[in-house]
Amino acid sequence: MAKSSRRYLDLRGLKYWFKRDIPASVRIHFGGKSAYLVNLETGDIRAAMVRRDELKRETDKLFQDARAGRFSAANVDSIQALAEAWAREAEEARRDPHGWTAKITGRNPAHVEDHETASPSDFIAEEAERIERSHGEEGRDRFLNLVQGRVDVGHHVDAYMREARLAANTKRERKSLILRFADWAKLQGKSLPEINRALAGRYFSEVIAPLHPQTAKKHIGSVKLYWDFLIARGHVAGANPWEGQRLPDRGRRVERGDEKDERAFTEAEIKTLLYSPYPPRMQGRFKQQLHDVMRIAALTGMRVGEIVTLWVEECPFADDGTGYFDIRQGKTAAAARRVPMHSDLLEIVKRRSKGKGPQDWLFDELADERDPGDVFGKRFRQYRLKLEVDDVQPGKRRSLVNFHSFRRWFVTQAERAGVPESTISSVVGHEEGRRSITFGTYSEGPAWQQMRACVDAVNIPGRA
Template structure:
């Protein structure tokens, strides 16, 4: 049908006469708020497809956020919310006209905005004018950003927490989006980020840089990508005093620790329903090098032809086929029996809101009950955790004299193409036989020396 398409440039756009309209289905849970309507419609007041697309992108973000707030039961003034939406649309139209240097259109848009502001009531007018100015709270576009970047749930929650920490600081300092200049960013780095542990500080800077890059690209803040106020704000390690314990990093399990975790009696006071999933997941990670999220979210159809066929993950290199170690075949057979293709291998976690977080907490309680812990002064986290099983696999593969490049392919580590042209650019990675040889070179310690604990 002319003027409509669910894909491509005209997505969510509907041409009516000479004017483009925004058209988005209203979720059933939100229809009472929209007077039982099933479709959200808004005139974009333009016949130019490019301007319509720019307005569409802004409006889609805002309307989806409105849907989420309605679903959450938040009480929202429809008049004020729609005023803010129209303000965001006007801002997009102004930016588009400025980029096209269409000063006649710019004059018309500004005049129309002034007329609209005059007819709005106090609160609605304030929100309309703030939207035009891009004057929002710092976290106003946070959920849209997190949806756009499509990170793993654990990393998404981590980014949300870091940016919310900055938002709380901005609230105390009475700063909003337009106020975040390089100077304001520098103050935050000096007061909050510099005293942090280096690894935490790096994650904080990555989150803020990424969020601001998104804001700039989407036109929510003015400037070019190189104007990002967080660029160049890091404090290099060589400007920081070295303290005792700075070299202590998270590590693999020792052989004794792994034996304790694998072969000890299940701790009293813990839910026995969790025992099998903990031991199974630990064995799979220790004999494959797979990350926790990769182990826990496997579908049955992704376990075939003697491989774990990982389709998604932390990086592009995460998608790979990991040979199934012979010692894992009993676990695989037990966990796939009688299940459909889309069933989870760890079905007991499928209904959890955040499977990784839930399982991680269970595993940490388990290892602490068994006194497998390594907390050092000045360190917030234990130096051993579930990821130590992945580190143990990598260490054992290296001790078995497996090629470094093959180990990287098995565990899904990114090859540095700039540093290694030969293996990073001109090869297709390890063969299936090489990867199987690497996996089978690693074996779990036997239970002979493990002590029972109660």
């Protein structure tokens, strides 16, 4: 490396310092000092060169102002100068990530791949730590607020993703949800430091609250965890504005399957749906998804929204090899429950859980959908109609069979096996079966063994 490229750089021990002589004519404004010194807090020559170039521009302006008599040493605002310099770097990195990466690494921009682009956030964080050591937390917060006055909400999301210990699918989903809020904030003309509790609450009401409860839970969790990271790294100050944001109690909503005339699938229809050759004009990538969801629905009575939004950690296994589905919230108080995992479903859950983290989706291919239950419902309807499983009666707008018919089929099979109504209600998350004074007030619900026996009593008919 040419000696001239190290101009103003002084290696002291393991760290580079910026050292520039102060012109004699303006030294009086700098307390008589002959040199302007800044510890760059890095031993990486490339990183040091980036900071060196910014400090050169900063000191050029300081010396120019001193000659013009526009300041004295007492009012030199080095924090503001640094913040403005780093804000320019962040803006340059945003506009041209390849060019900016090439600048700090000394590489040809044409040779920088997308996954190799650097982020100025790491350098800004290091500068903030240095300022904290010299100016305390107040100086650090002021520096970050000045820098982030031009930084979008999503500016630090890549740094967060690098640190987050998540499976690839979960990272993709979480980043998508965070950037969705970042795009909303940009449309409102709001930068990162301007996001307060009122704005977070407005976004929650406008965008998150109308979503399916499971999707809404993942959305609020994503932005909240991102903000925890921002606070921990000093990128924002104050309390987390997402803390305490709660989904509204919508009360009980009438479901598609609640209409009186809709019915359970017949045994023949179940066989058709589960064993027929896959329709040739449907996308083949949906085949496994459809068959997995249908089997879970038939052997648990769970709702479609409950199934397709399951996290891996909501499908745990016990030491004896049995498992259960942990439904943590739903449309009624009774909807939050644990459903024993039928032995015929163990393979599906183990296959779909393999290689995933606790908060990865079991059906990860639906993770990026705004309303995964609705998307899957339309997909299933197309599949059902292609197999001619339909029951449209005169005067009826909808078919008497739909995905909810799996839930009706499960309840019917459990009842025919002699399972008490109160136990079936606990398994499928219905309040109706436990509304008597005896069960609703005095009983704590059926034993786990009774609920498992209910699930085990239902079996999918064979092909023959």
